[in-house]
Amino acid sequence: DAGVIQSPRHEVTEMGQEVTLRCKPISGHNSLFWYRQTMMRGLELLIYFNNNVPIDDSGMPEDRFSAKMPNASFSTLKIQPSEPRDSAVYFCASRIAGGGDTQYFGPGTRLTVL
Amino acid sequence: GQQVMQIPQYQHVQEGEDFTTYCNSSTTLSNIQWYKQRPGGHPVFLIQLVKSGEVKKQKRLTFQFGEAKKNSSLHITATQTTDVGTYFCAGPFNAGGTSYGKLTFGQGTILTVHP
Numbered sequence: 001d002a003g004v005i006q007s008p009r010h011e012v013t014e015m016g017q018e019v020t021l022r023c024k025p026i027s028g029h030n031s032l033f034w035y036r037q038t039m040m041r042g043l044e045l046l047i048y049f050n051n052n053v054p055i056d057d058s059g060m061p062e063d064r065f066s067a068k069m070p071n072a073s074f075s076t077l078k079i080q081p082s083e084p085r086d087s088a089v090y091f092c093a094s095r096i097a098g099g100g101d102t103q104y105f106g107p108g109t110r111l112t113v114l
Numbered sequence: 115g116q117q118v119m120q121i122p123q124y125q126h127v128q129e130g131e132d133f134t135t136y137c138n139s140s141t142t143l144s145n146i147q148w149y150k151q152r153p154g155g156h157p158v159f160l161i162q163l164v165k166s167g168e169v170k171k172q173k174r175l176t177f178q179f180g181e182a183k184k185n186s187s188l189h190i191t192a193t194q195t196t197d198v199g200t201y202f203c204a205g206p207f208n209a210g211g212t213s214y215g216k217l218t219f220g221q222g223t224i225l226t227v228h229p
Contacts, residue, residue: 031215042221043157043202050214091156095215101206102147103217105156 002026004106006092012112018080021109023092024073033103034067034077035091043091049075082113116141118205120220128228133190135223137203144206146179146186147217152199193227200224 005024047057069075093103149157163179207216
């Protein structure tokens with residue numbers, strides 16, 4: 001079975017540009033989580049969805065960040081405009097209801113904003 | 115709010131030495147999970163403990179869940195270079211209501227193993 005798929009795996013962009021990160025959760029999973037990981041701040045939960053509905057976006061750092069989940073098999077995290085301090089690894093994870101609380105992480109997108 | 119703390123933050127060991135990381139929650143947990151993240155990789159689920167006082171083993175790894183279900187530990191016997199990485203504990207977020215699988219992660223313990 002395919003795991004969580006994220007694209008791109010690496011993204012280098014210039015400050016001010018729009019960045020879109022993509023995630024395909026494991027088929028059948030109900031919840032989807034977006035995390036950001038940096039050395040300074042560790043693993044931070046940005047937002048999560050259940051059945052495509054955003055449940056908690058309190059971790060989204062600023063209005064520059066937005067996330068959507070138009071259907072059960074796709075989610076995006078957008079940063080507009082990007083800033084150097086957004087440089088981090090962004091992970092998407094999914095979880096199936098009734099399968100405990102175990103989350104399955106994607107390989108991540110390493111974002112560098114110059 | 116709910117907090118999950120891990121110690122130590124870093125641990126350097128010689129290959130063959132044992133290693134232990136500890137996890138403490140500010141609230142009682144229904145379960146606790148452990149994840150491993152290899153350098154450059156992503157967190158990977160290792161195990162879930164549910165019962166008070168539960169002990170589970172995976173080869174050289176021993177996981178314990180405290181009697182009060184507020185703390186846990188991961189012990190690695192005779193570390194190998196393949197054990198290098200960051201070990202996270204995580205507990206279900208509990209602030210009343212349904213959390214839909216949201217987890218509160220500890221800060222992680224970074225393990226390095228010198229051959």
